[in-house]
Amino acid sequence: xxxxxxxxxxxxxxxxxxxxxxxxxxxxxxxxxxxxxxxxxxxxxxxxxxxxxxxxxxxxxxxxxxxxxxxxxxxxxxxxxxxxxxxxxxxxxxxxxxxxxxxxxxxxxxxxxxxxxxxxxxxxxxxxxxxxxxxxxxxxxxxxxxxxxxxxxxxxxxxxxxxxxxxxxxxxxxxxxxxxxxxxxxxxxxxxxxxxxxxxxxxxxxxxxxxxxxxxxxxxxxxxxxxxxxxxxxxxxxxxxxxxxxxxxxxxxxxxxxxxxxxxxxxxxxxxxxxxxxxxxxxxxxxxxxxxxxxxxxxxxxxxx
Amino acid sequence: xxxxxxxxxxxxxxxxxxxxxxxxxxxxxxxxxxxxxxxxxxxxxxxxxxxxxxxxxxxxxxxxxxxxxxxxxxxxxxxxxxxxxxxxxxxxxxxxxxxxxxxxxxxxxxxxxxxxxxxxxxxxxxxxxxxxxxxxxxxxxxxxxxxxxxxxxxxxxxxxxxxxxxxxxxxxxxxxxxxxxxxxxxxxxxxxxxxxxxxxxxxxxxxxxxxxxxxxxxxxxxxxxxxxxxxxxxxxxxxxxxx
Numbered sequence: 001x002x003x004x005x006x007x008x009x010x011x012x013x014x015x016x017x018x019x020x021x022x023x024x025x026x027x028x029x030x031x032x033x034x035x036x037x038x039x040x041x042x043x044x045x046x047x048x049x050x051x052x053x054x055x056x057x058x059x060x061x062x063x064x065x066x067x068x069x070x071x072x073x074x075x076x077x078x079x080x081x082x083x084x085x086x087x088x089x090x091x092x093x094x095x096x097x098x099x100x101x102x103x104x105x106x107x108x109x110x111x112x113x114x115x116x117x118x119x120x121x122x123x124x125x126x127x128x129x130x131x132x133x134x135x136x137x138x139x140x141x142x143x144x145x146x147x148x149x150x151x152x153x154x155x156x157x158x159x160x161x162x163x164x165x166x167x168x169x170x171x172x173x174x175x176x177x178x179x180x181x182x183x184x185x186x187x188x189x190x191x192x193x194x195x196x197x198x199x200x201x202x203x204x205x206x207x208x209x210x211x212x213x214x215x216x217x218x219x220x221x222x223x224x225x226x227x228x229x230x231x232x233x234x235x236x237x238x239x240x241x242x243x244x245x246x247x248x249x250x251x252x253x254x255x256x257x258x259x260x261x262x263x264x265x266x267x268x269x270x271x272x273x274x275x276x277x278x279x280x281x282x283x284x285x286x287x288x289x290x291x292x293x294x295x296x297x298x299x300x301x302x303x304x305x
Numbered sequence: 306x307x308x309x310x311x312x313x314x315x316x317x318x319x320x321x322x323x324x325x326x327x328x329x330x331x332x333x334x335x336x337x338x339x340x341x342x343x344x345x346x347x348x349x350x351x352x353x354x355x356x357x358x359x360x361x362x363x364x365x366x367x368x369x370x371x372x373x374x375x376x377x378x379x380x381x382x383x384x385x386x387x388x389x390x391x392x393x394x395x396x397x398x399x400x401x402x403x404x405x406x407x408x409x410x411x412x413x414x415x416x417x418x419x420x421x422x423x424x425x426x427x428x429x430x431x432x433x434x435x436x437x438x439x440x441x442x443x444x445x446x447x448x449x450x451x452x453x454x455x456x457x458x459x460x461x462x463x464x465x466x467x468x469x470x471x472x473x474x475x476x477x478x479x480x481x482x483x484x485x486x487x488x489x490x491x492x493x494x495x496x497x498x499x500x501x502x503x504x505x506x507x508x509x510x511x512x513x514x515x516x517x518x519x520x521x522x523x524x525x526x527x528x529x530x531x532x533x534x535x536x537x538x539x540x541x542x543x544x545x546x547x548x
Contacts, residue, residue: 004431212409213411213422215409216423217426219369219398220422221397221400223392223395224392226426226428
């Protein structure tokens with residue numbers, strides 16, 4: 001069959017069904033966008049998790065001259081001495097649950113602080129140097145089991161202001177991401193179901209609109225493939241347009257939302273362009289399979305061959 | 306004959322052969338056709354007469370393989386229709402042209418496009434179409450009316466367009482299901498002249514009709530069906546029984 005003829009038939013078909021086709025494109029776009037966002041969330045969580053795997057689970061903060069003034073724990077013992085810090089470090093290092101202990105001096109910590117919050121000049125300027133304490137960063141061999149033992153050992157030691165469980169903060173963060181991801185994926189699945197139904201309905205309407213042409217094509221001896229072709233291509237074109245919009249939305253989301261959010265968290269666990277491409281390609285495969293399979297099955301049911 | 310299809314429909318024997326064919330539709334007790342034995346040779350002009358429900362349309366649909374017989378065998382151009390796979394049925398239908406009582410033209414296309422549609426959907430080149438379609442439009446007597454839309458044509462003219470469309474691919478058989486049903490007697494004569502012209506080119510014509518006057522005037526082979534059975538098969542027949 002001549003391609004010119006096929007395209008003119010498709011164009012006529014699309015025009016007749018214009019509102020339904022547009023509805024189809026919009027629903028496919030939204031559902032693929034949400035699916036892509038959900039996938040991006042999943043990737044983000046994986047990245048963050050693997051990033052933080054290598055980090056410490058426990059931080060021990062020592063008393064400083066500043067905290068000795070207002071904190072009751074530090075008032076009695078005063079700012080931590082170097083000896084106290086060293087002995088605690090050795091003690092912790094010798095414990096079997098501990099993988100390693102790293103000493104982070106005040107000045108190191110301050111530099112890090114300035115760097116991480118470099119886009120908050122007010123905060124940085126108002127924090128004097130000695131408000132940031134020295135600390136020990138402890139990495140445990142088994143984060144779940146060993147924490148309580150090591151924590152109690154550190155808490156009682158002289159010169160220690162507090163022991164922070166880094167894991168709880170992260171747990172909250174993970175829970176937030178997981179919840180967001182689940183919500184997005186559920187909505188995406190619901191919308192995908194809507195998209196399937198819309199494709200089926202659009203094809204059915206299209207087949208009805210073209211019943212006269214189809215009857216004559218059958219009578220005159222057009223092969224089954226050529227009778228079905230314009231409908232399949234209509235579905236495919238609408239699906240591809242929907243996917244293109246979804247891809248554009250995902251790229252915009254990555255550029256504006258995710259990168260801004262990443263700045264706030266001040267980690268470099270952001271998603272790369274490669275991740276985005278992967279998600280977009282996956283969305284395309286899902287979109288094409290969905291539209292194609294639905295079109296084909298609907299045609300079998302509603303198009304008399 | 307065009308070489309664009311896989312099966313050669315060359316024919317030495319009868320173009321249409323019905324062997325003891327019975328057709329019973331799903332929800333009916335009485336068969337639409339019962340033990341029908343008919344043989345139509347190449348180039349014949351056959352009238353199929355009978356009252357409504359006698360089985361004329363069923364006969365035509367069986368030739369096109371729109372329906373399958375409940376019993377019996379049908380051969381079209383030597384091919385056993387029962388053995389024809391679904392994939393090959395379109396190629397059978399390209400060798401058969403159809404004309405109906407309600408014309409069945411596409412309302413959004415003009416005369417030229419309606420006739421060309423039959424060729425476009427089977428994949429012919431634009432150049433071929435541009436050569437062949439005007440010829441057949443002239444053959445049916447509509448020269449100069451290529452650009453008219455169907456709703457600008459009279460019933461007789463619309464039927465001529467339908468016949469042009471049926472004939473444009475030079476089919477072996479032309480089936481006409483009450484083509485003059487919606488047309489006044491005077492115009493019907495013109496329609497029959499076109500059918501006769503088509504028949505003279507070698508196309509076998511099978512026409513189902515109620516129109517007694519036409520059958521009587523043309524004196525071709527007449528097959529009469531009554532309640533699904535063949536009651537008469539005369540070579541130069543008239544509509545009613547000539548006692």
